[in-house]
Amino acid sequence: MSQIKKGALLNxxxxxxxxxxGLFITPFILNHIGKAEYGIYTxxxxxxxxxxxxxxxxxxxxVRFVAKYKAEKDRKGxxxxLATTMLIYGAISLTVVLIGVLFYGHIDTYFTKMNAEELRIAKTIFILLICNLAIGLPGGSFTGICYGYEVFVFPKTVNIIRYILRTITVVAVLTLGGKAxxxxVIDTVFNxxxxIVEIYFVFFHLKVRFKLHEFKLKYVKQIFGYSLWIFVFALVSMFQWKAxxxxxxxxALPEVLTIYGIGIVLGTYYGSFSTAISSVFLPRATKMTVGNATGEELTSMMIKIGRISFIVLMYIFGAFLLFGNQFVYLWVGKELGVEGSHETWLIALLIMIAYTLPLVQGFGNSILEAKNKLSFKAILYLSFLFLGVVLGAFLAKTYGALGMITGTVTGWFIVQNVMNFYYHKVIGLNIIRFFKELFHKTILMVIIIISLGYLINLIPGAGWISFAVKAICYSVMYALLMxxxxxxxxEKELFKSSIAPVLKKFKL
Known part of the structure; x- marks a missing residue:
């Protein structure tokens, strides 16, 4: 099995x-640290x-330049x-610390709805996270090097191990009385x-070297010429998830932040299922671009990835649309109450609706990165999402967390539709063919499955047993019909080839 397939599987x-x-530990954390402290934490x-x-x-x-240098066999370059990027990261970490020191003195004046004890907790968390960030930003480059080498198994396996150990530690510490x-502290130690483990792997297994043969401004300009628009996308992400x-x-009170934060968490869970596929294809997109792949060839790849993403996403979306309200109440209803649970469900549902198209077309962003043509999308997203946040801020005064997310996703939804014209006219992707083949057979099945799902929702009961029965019936129906x-x-052959090793292992 190739690194790409293994990487997607590990994702x-x-x-x-x-x-x-996360679904199990979130109510556990809420129960142990309280709704207000959880809101401060988020x-x-x-x-x-x-x-x-x-x-x-x-x-x-x-990721992009390491893949490029490796393809060109330019070891010196x-x-x-890498040496130049490390120098830049050193300056970035210093800037992070300085900004942290500057903002620390203004926490009291910004979070006006927090009491003295809540502000003390907020300040302590802030200091720890700033230190974590100053270390973590340059540290992330080692994962990027692995991806550039199309080595996905090691960093993703390490990430799984870290998550398991972190979860066990969190449960133990909170059980003993720990708080936010x-x-x-746990996250900082594990990071x-x-x-250190990833650094060892990159230096001693991949044999990567950081050596400054020459420092010229043209190298810095080359780096920032590519990364500038990715930075703008980081600002876009900031408006999407953090504004x-x-x-x-x-x-608002910290309790409102908890409702909003949990809704965002559920929305990001949804997105992670698709980005697991698209994230491993940036090196492949780079190779196709360097090889002068035609627009139709890139469209074909985008369709293959998009259809798989769409099938997975529609399973999750349909289930959440049908049974999500019941699930959220059972999950965190004790802490949030009926109204808070319902609002959390609506926030997550709105995110899923707006998020589906960008996720299905995730490979399109990889193509833009590989072609170094992110500028239009970056400016468009930044402009409309800024307007969306402004609209959300206006709505939040009356409708709270639900108003905030409504404004944000409105800008998000509009801009992605505009991007389809850019893909078609400028990048050369056949968007009409993309949607035609994306929806071929799948969209009818989704409509039928969700329609039948409403009948499943008639199963009586409001507890976990009722929810489990509904979820199992829906899952079996979705799998068989789809x-x-x-x-x-x-896709059928891909599915068979993916499960064949498992069946062989267990002799099924």
Whole structure:
């Protein structure tokens, strides 16, 4: 099995693990640290996450240029490039610390709805996360190097191990009385330990070297010429996932931040199932671009990836649309209440609706990165999502967390539709063919399955047993109908080849 297939498989293992464990551990954390402290934890995390845009897109730049230098067998160029990026990362880490020191003194004046004890907790978490970020930003480059070498198995396996150990530690510490601050300490320790493991792998297994053969501004310009638009996309991501926390943090109680934060978490779980596929294809997109692949060839690849993503996403979306409200109440209803649970479900549902098209067309972004044509998309997204956040801030005054997310996803939805014209007219992708083949057989099955799902929802009961019965019935129905009537031959063969090693192992 190739590194790409293994990487995608490990991505899905990670996603399954993090999502399933996350679903169990979130109510556990809420129960042990309380709704208010959880809101502080997510709000400060989002605030420090905003500072992480100072990465300036260098991580993705490393993936692209390492893949390029490796394809060209330019060892010296690779060494010089990596040494230059490390110098840049050193300056970035110093800037992160300085910004952290500057903002620390203004936490009290910004989070006006927090009491004295809540502000103390917020400040402690902020300091720890700033230190974590200063170390983590340059540390992420080692994962980028692995991806550039199309080595996905090791870093993803390490990530799985880290998550398992981190989860066990969190459960133990909170059981013994730890609170939100303890969570941040745990994350910092694990990040440092596993960063050391990745550094060892890159230097001693991949035999990568960082050597500054010459320092010229043209190298820095080359790096930032590519990473600039990835940096802008980091700003876009900031508006998508973190701006709501800033705005609600200044006008709402920590409990509202918890409702919003959990809704965002569910929405990001949804997206992770698709990005698991598309994230391993940036090196492949780079190779196809260097090889002057035609627009139709790139479209064919985008269709293959898009259909697989769409089939997976529609399974999740249909289930959440039908049974999500019941699930969220059972999951965190004790802490959030009926109204809070319903609002969380609506926030996540709105994210899923707006997120589907960008996720299905994720390979299109890889093509833009490989062709170094991110500028239009970056400016478009940044402009409309900024307007979406402004609209959300206006709506949040009346409708709280639900108003905030409504404004954000409105800008998000509009801009992705505009991007399809750009893909078609400028990049040369056949978007009409993309949608025609994407929906071939699948869309009819999705409509039929969701329609039948409403009948499944008539199964009586409001507890976990009722939910489990509904979920199993839906899953079996989706699998049977989609496999027999929604998949094309290529996808059926891909599915068979993926499960064949498992069946062989267990002699099934």
């Amino acid at each position: 899905y293992t990670t996603i399954f693990l993090t999502n399933v464990v 709000a400060i995390g989002a605030l420090v996450g905003t500072i992480s845009v100072l990465d300036l897109g260098l991580n993705n730049t490393i 690779e060494e010089n490039f 601050i303890a969570l941040v 440092v330990l596993f960063l 709501g926390h800033w705005i609600l943090g200044s006008i 496999y027999n009537f929604g998949l094309i031959n290529f």
